Amino acid sequence: MAGYLKTAALAAIAAAVAASPAAALDKIRMVNSTKVVFETEHPYAAKENGIFEKYGLDVSIIHGSGGAASLQAVITGSQDVVWGNGVLGVVSAYSKGAPIRVLGSNIRGVPDLYWYVKTDSPIKSFKDLKAEHEFAYSRPGSTTNLAVLFIKEALGIPAKAVSVGGPSGSRTQLMSGQVATGWSVFPLNKNLLREKKIRIIGTGAAAAALTGTTIRVIAANVNWLEKNRDAARRLMNALTEGQARTYTSDDQLKAYAKRWKLNYEDIKSAPMDTPLNSSTFLPVAGLEKINKIALENKKIKKLLTKEQLHELVHPMGNKPI
Amino acid sequence: MTGSFKLSKSPVLVGGIGVAVFLCVLEIAVETGMVMELVVPRPSDTFLAFPPVQEDMDLVGNFFVTLGMTAASTGIALAIGVPFGYFLYRNRRYGVAYEGWLAAAFAAPTVLLYPLFLVIFGRTYLTLIMMGFIPGAIPIVIQTRQGLLGVSQTLLNVGRSFNVSEREMFWKIQLPSAVPTIFTGIRIGVMYTLVNIVAIEYLIDFGGLGRIVSEMYFRFDTPGTYASIVAVILVSVFFYWGFGRIEKWLRPV
Numbered sequence: 001m002a003g004y005l006k007t008a009a010l011a012a013i014a015a016a017v018a019a020s021p022a023a024a025l026d027k028i029r030m031v032n033s034t035k036v037v038f039e040t041e042h043p044y045a046a047k048e049n050g051i052f053e054k055y056g057l058d059v060s061i062i063h064g065s066g067g068a069a070s071l072q073a074v075i076t077g078s079q080d081v082v083w084g085n086g087v088l089g090v091v092s093a094y095s096k097g098a099p100i101r102v103l104g105s106n107i108r109g110v111p112d113l114y115w116y117v118k119t120d121s122p123i124k125s126f127k128d129l130k131a132e133h134e135f136a137y138s139r140p141g142s143t144t145n146l147a148v149l150f151i152k153e154a155l156g157i158p159a160k161a162v163s164v165g166g167p168s169g170s171r172t173q174l175m176s177g178q179v180a181t182g183w184s185v186f187p188l189n190k191n192l193l194r195e196k197k198i199r200i201i202g203t204g205a206a207a208a209a210l211t212g213t214t215i216r217v218i219a220a221n222v223n224w225l226e227k228n229r230d231a232a233r234r235l236m237n238a239l240t241e242g243q244a245r246t247y248t249s250d251d252q253l254k255a256y257a258k259r260w261k262l263n264y265e266d267i268k269s270a271p272m273d274t275p276l277n278s279s280t281f282l283p284v285a286g287l288e289k290i291n292k293i294a295l296e297n298k299k300i301k302k303l304l305t306k307e308q309l310h311e312l313v314h315p316m317g318n319k320p321i
Numbered sequence: 322m323t324g325s326f327k328l329s330k331s332p333v334l335v336g337g338i339g340v341a342v343f344l345c346v347l348e349i350a351v352e353t354g355m356v357m358e359l360v361v362p363r364p365s366d367t368f369l370a371f372p373p374v375q376e377d378m379d380l381v382g383n384f385f386v387t388l389g390m391t392a393a394s395t396g397i398a399l400a401i402g403v404p405f406g407y408f409l410y411r412n413r414r415y416g417v418a419y420e421g422w423l424a425a426a427f428a429a430p431t432v433l434l435y436p437l438f439l440v441i442f443g444r445t446y447l448t449l450i451m452m453g454f455i456p457g458a459i460p461i462v463i464q465t466r467q468g469l470l471g472v473s474q475t476l477l478n479v480g481r482s483f484n485v486s487e488r489e490m491f492w493k494i495q496l497p498s499a500v501p502t503i504f505t506g507i508r509i510g511v512m513y514t515l516v517n518i519v520a521i522e523y524l525i526d527f528g529g530l531g532r533i534v535s536e537m538y539f540r541f542d543t544p545g546t547y548a549s550i551v552a553v554i555l556v557s558v559f560f561y562w563g564f565g566r567i568e569k570w571l572r573p574v
Contacts, residue, residue: 067539068538068539068541071541072360075357075359075360076357076359076360089539089541092540092541093359093541096359096541096542096543097358097359098359098541139526139535139539140526140536163526163527164444165524165525165526168436169436169439169525172436172439172440173439173440173444176439176440178439178440178443178444298377298540299540299541
């Protein structure tokens with residue numbers, strides 16, 4: 001009788017283990033710093049198409065409210081990985097001793113940013129911006145602020161840079177006539193473009209000096225990374241597959257449109273608006289330039305040393321050699 | 322026992338000792354790693370952060386910007402809130418009709434309406450003042466009405482027995498009796514006003530101390546963030562102390 005019970009108990013345990021495949025998967029908590037933007041779609045593609053599971057991962061994805069808050073969640077260890085955080089914030093936090101490491105580049109340059117005016121505006125392109133015009137950016141020290149400064153320098157634009165907050169605040173202020181330009185990121189506001197309420201006057205590609213420089217990154221808590229090096233590597237490989245799917249699958253684009261309640265017609269061109277060659281996870285490029293920009297923008301008190309920059313980047317989850 | 326009796330005679334000292342003990346415990350907790358330094362800095366580091374934040378962002382100047390915005394909002398809230406509260410007291414049917422709506426409006430997160438205010442008033446100080454005024458005025462209206470409704474009937478009867486005029490009845494009996502309740506509304510109102518103004522400054526990166534908190538936070542300068550938060554607390558302390566003094570002046574007993 002006892003032998004029978006023992007066999008039954010073992011069988012029950014085996015059945016329970018077999019019935020819960022997630023138990024065998026490595027759990028990773030990811031915080032996505034920005035919603036809707038095209039390059040934030042890759043983790044969803046990996047999750048919804050079983051790619052994470054294929055790599056033995058169970059990844060939860062939550063949304064943070066912007067870069068600093070999302071990064072804070074990883075620094076404190078309440079999340080393991082942050083997706084799409086501004087590199088300046090990461091460099092700034094690292095310089096203050098934050099346990100944070102970069103796993104890969106999220107985007108190089110700012111090709112996905114664009115500036116627009118109301119359709120009836122006399123401004124046709126960046127070059128039409130005069131000293132009396134406001135050249136919108138989100139907030140001081142942000143990616144858009146950098147882009148505006150670099151565009152002004154590259155094209156010799158005299159317009160004054162004005163902080164207007166996020167894309168929705170920017171749109172409100174432009175449409176109510178308080179500022180001459182608005183900023184956005186593809187595919188946001190594409191409906192207004194389609195309805196011919198606004199007109200694009202230029203994109204972040206004009207910030208030529210930022211081309212090829214990593215602007216947003218994927219980063220992880222170093223304490224988590226040291227204990228889960230293999231899981232981090234598998235995560236990056238899974239994300240690479242997820243990214244490939246986002247760029248090549250029409251179904252994934254439809255899922256993207258459905259998730260954020262976007263018009264499919266508005267996001268069809270998203271893979272062209274954010275070209276794949278700017279959003280591959282490697283290389284993490286131009287950190288020396290970012291180091292200097294961070295100092296100029298008071299994000300760091302002194303330049304990071306070569307050794308610190310080397311320590312900061314763990315390409316694709318691997319320890320820097 | 323004698324010692325504790327003496328301490329109870331000096332509430333300011335007791336409060337100061339409590340804060341000092343809390344700061345010492347926090348200093349030790351951060352020093353020993355029990356509290357993460359990147360999230361909460363050592364109190365000593367926060368103290369040392371004042372000069373650099375002042376040099377970089379003009380903390381004192383911005384302290385007065387936020388103080389001025391809060392004072393302006395509270396002034397408008399008082400100028401409109403007290404008479405409106407009196408109106409609702411005198412016209413009981415309106416009072417009954419609107420009190421529920423006012424309470425509901427007070428509970429609403431009006432701070433989320435900032436894009437609308439940006440459209441109406443632009444990226445100006447007027448947006449901050451108006452967004453501070455709304456949550457400040459509502460408790461003043463409600464508490465003014467409640468305070469006047471709560472005036473003892475005996476006191477009113479005594480006034481009537483002396484044949485006092487309506488004006489005298491208000492200034493000599495009703496208002497002094499209602500002052501504690503009205504000031505409760507004012508204190509609540511000024512705190513909500515300050516919170517709203519600092520929140521909007523933080524959100525739209527414009528104005529005084531909220532903008533500095535935001536800037537320091539985005540730089541991951543934790544001592545600088547806390548130093549600017551301490552400055553916000555000082556604004557709050559100033560108003561709390563100031564209205565306490567005014568209340569005592571209006572109702573010395």
